[in-house]
Amino acid sequence: MTPVSRVLVVSDDAKWQADVLAGLGAAAVRxxxxxxxxxxxxARSQDALDLIARDGDVQVVLVxxxxxxxxVSQPAAQLANRISAFRPEISLYVLLFDDDERALVEDLASHAVDGYFYRDELDFHGWFRILSAELAEKSATPFYDKLKQYVRMAKDSWHTPxxxxxxxxKGSPWVGDFHDFVGESMLRADLSVSVPxxxxxxxxxxxxxxxxxxAAKAFGAKRTYFATNGTSTSNKVIFQTLLAPGDKLLLDRNCHxxxxxxxxxxxxxPVYLDSSINKQFGIFGPVPxxxxxxxxxxxxDARVLILTSCTYDGLRYDLKPIIEAAHEQGIKVIVDEAWYGFARFHPAFRPTALESGADYVTQSTHKVLSAFSQASMIHVNDPGFDAHLFRENFNMHASTSPQYNLIASLDVARKQAVMEGYRLLDRTLKLAQELRDKINSTGAFRVLELSDLLPEEVREDGIQLDPxxxxxxxxxxxxTADELQQALFERYNIQVEKSTFSTITLLLTLGTTRSKVSRLYDAMLRLAKEKRPPRPLGRMPEIPRFSRLASLPxxxxxxxxxxxxxxxxxxxxxxxxxxxxxxxxxxxxxPGIPVLVPGQVIDDTILAYLARLQKTQKSIEMHGLAEDGGEFLLRVLKEGELAQLPGRALFK
Incomplete structure (x- = not known):
């Protein structure tokens, strides 16, 4: 299937514009x-902006x-900057009379312009070839293409796996069905690092x-690294690169x-920062x-600040003033953008963390774009970046046998985001609003708005909601949340993202369709029509505030x-x-927030909280407790061990 790539020509010179459109159209045929x-x-800047907002297939603009x-002074340069700010993935060319005009445009909008044509050299075939080459470069998937090429070469394998x-x-009476389930191409592409x-x-x-x-160009980074161990490993790689034993960092207690x-x-x-809490719905928000x-x-003296934006529930910081304050003190800023990797490709979600000045950003490309599970990216904009040290730490955590299909999926996910991300995200936004309206119309379920979700202490912090x-x-x-999830799954074949004691969370992505929206609405409407009487729902006790550290974790x-x-x-x-x-x-x-971390002193409020959870919240998983014969045990330092710890002097 051939894609559609719209090229927009912006000019108030009607005759010249008509000649250009006719000449390029003829070249497209020949x-x-x-x-x-x-x-x-x-003919006008505003018409151009309106069109690129309406039409996700606009790939190139000629101004x-x-x-x-x-x-308006210098309208061409101003339009170039506005297009770049609105949809940075669009390629933009300026049509000039001479090099003096080029120098002026370079001075005003060099970051926004991909190239130039001379207005009086109407070489339409040449222009067409250059525009085609521009799209070829943007839509290239160098790794995926090479992987397909290798598979088609049908080499005999005398190497792993x-x-x-x-x-x-193949042909096994016991496991042959796995070959059929996974598919020939997937297995042939699962290769050894022995393939140069x-x-x-x-x-x-x-x-x-x-x-x-x-990928770096697409996401607005100086450098980008592909990770096949997920954002979990990506975060650890950055920490080991920036932090030595004893170095101080500031971190949101609600971080992954x-x-x-x-x-x-x-x-x-670590200096742990307590998150804001919406007690009514059991939702944890940003740090004030x-x-x-x-x-x-x-x-x-802190080396690093790390924040999560957006949160699992879609709350995102007003990052720019925070990052500026950290940079004034020489503090590097890491933003875990695991749930927000698509944001660059639609103005409704921007600015991104990189656009706000973050030094390092991690993204779970698999969570919200079209990559396979575990496929993530690390983006770097740190002006003091040490590439050698980063590589050493990256290689310490990365597998020496990476899954090539994961790498290919990152290549493909980036291509899709650049070439059609705006159009797909625009559709997703419309479907999100449609689903919100439909759910609210049931009378039994209600989608929470930003004002409902925000804890009181962050209402003036400029926080926004990912719709x-x-x-x-x-x-x-x-x-109850458990009953609702079970009913959706077993009766209507619907799996939701997560739940609290009084909410469920639905995640819309590039893959959300109107048919899925219709099926979900139908299911929730049918459940609402059962007209069950509202029931008092149990709620989790409030997580205690952080106590104090007695040692390095x-x-x-x-x-x-x-x-x-x-x-x-x-x-x-x-x-x-x-x-x-x-x-x-x-x-x-x-909710996944640590109640205790290694090195933390246990106080009576923490102990009471854990005990109450164990006795009243049977559906809650308690990660980190040991279990012996049904009894839960907590590992603590022996009386003499604390005094012997090498970093103990930091806490006296």
């Missing part, structure tokens, strides 16, 4: 046109430098490096558990700006410690744990 170039003209608009391109599975033409993820110099460079694991591995000294600014002022993440209040439906984690029961013989919180230092990360899931 020459090879694999990208489906078609041409359309407008006449002679464009004149009343009251052991299934030998699927030959070990496919480059090396650990030392890329060929097609992987080319693919990463294209991989961030807390990174603290352990790096040996860093006031808290972040106070932490930056109080810890000018593709719908949090649905189920309190009037008569269902790494030091506590690597001690042997001892395991003490969470509850005493009478089923009450074990008082012997109060004042002891935890060795493990204790995380109730949901």
């Amino acid at each position: 020459l090879e046109n694999p990208y489906g170039l078609t041409f359309v003209g407008v 006449d430098k002679q464009l004149q608009e009343k009251g 052991g299934h030998s391109g699927g030959d070990s599975l 033409m496919l480059d090396s993820l650990l030392h890329p110099t060929g097609v992987i490096e080319e693919a990463q460079m294209l 558990k991989s961030v807390h694991h990174g603290v352990i591995l790096s040996g860093a000294l 700006k006031e808290t972040i600014f106070a932490a930056i002022d109080a810890n000018p 593709t993440k719908l949090t649905v209040d189920i309190t009037q439906s008569g269902f 790494r030091d506590a984690f690597y001690e042997a410690g001892e395991r003490l029961p969470l509850l005493d013989d009478d089923g009450r919180p074990n008082a012997a744990l109060v004042g002891r230092v935890c060795c493990d990360q204790i995380v109730p899931y949901p």
Whole structure:
């Protein structure tokens, strides 16, 4: 299927524009046109902006430098900047009379312009070839193409993996169905690093490096690295690159558990920042700006600040002032953008973390774009970036046998985001609004708005909501979250993203369709019509505030410690744990926020909280507790171990 690539010509010179459109249209007929170039003209800047907002197939804009608009100085350059700010993936060319005009455009809009044509050299075939080459470069998938080429070469495999391109599975009476299920191409593309033409993820110099460079340009980074171990590993790689044992960092307590694991591995000294909490719905929001600014002022020796934006529930920071405050103190900023990797490709979601000035950004490309699970990207804009040190840390965590299909999916996901991301995201936004309206019309379910989700302490912080993440209040439906998820799954074949005691979360992506929206609405309407009486829903007790650290998390984690029961013989919180230092990360899931981290002192409020969860919230998973015969145990430092820790002096 041939794509459609609209080329927009902006000029108020009607005769000249008509000649250009006719000449380029004729070239499209005579020459090879694999990208489906078609041409359309407008006479005013606002008409151009309106068209690129309506039409996601606009891939290239040609702006006449002679464009004149009343009251506007240098309208061509201004339009170039506005297009770049609105849809940075669009290629933009300026049509000039001479090099003096080029110098002026370069001065005003060089970052927005991809190339130039001379207005009086009407070489339409030449222009057409250049525009085709521009689209070829943008839409290239160097790694994926090379992988397909290798598979088609049908080489005999005398190397790993052991299934030998699927030959070990084919025809087997026991496992042959797996070959059919996965598919011939997938198995043939599962190759060894012994294939030089496919480059090396650990030392890329060929097609992987080319693919990463294209991704960096697409996402607005100086450098981009593909990761096949997910954003969990990506966060750890950055921590080990920036932090040495004892270095201080500021981090949101609500960060993904991989961030807390990174603290352990790096040996860093964390300053934990408590998240805001929406107690009504059990949702954890961003850290208040006031808290972040106070932490930056109080810890000018911190090396790193890490935040999650947007959160699992779609809440995103006003990042720019936060990043500027951190940079004033020389603090590097890492943003975990795992749930927001698509944001660059539609103005409704911008600015991105990179656009706001972040030094490092991690993205779970697989979560919200069209990559396979575990496929992620690390974007770097740090002016002091040490590429060698980063590579050493990256290779420490990366597999020496990376899955080539994952790398190919990153290449393809980037291409799709650049070439049709705007159009698909625009559709997703419309479907999100449609689904929001339909769910609200049921009378039993209600999609929460930003004002519902924001905890009181962050209402003035400029926080925005990602509209593709719908949090649905189920309190009037008569269902518990578990009952509702089970009914949707078993009766209507629908799987939702997550739940709290009073909400479910729906995630809309590029793959959301109107048919899926219709089926979900029909299911929720049918459930609403059961008219169950509203029921009092149990809620999780509030997570206690962070107590204090008695040691570096790494030091506590690597001690042997001892395991003490969470509850005493009478089923009450074990008082012997109060004042002891935890060795493990204790995380109730949901919501997934650590109640205890290694090195943290246990107080009575924390102990009471954990005990209450164990007794009343049976559906909550408790990560980090040991279990022995149905009894839960907490690993803590032995009495003599704390005094012997090498970093103990930092906490006296």
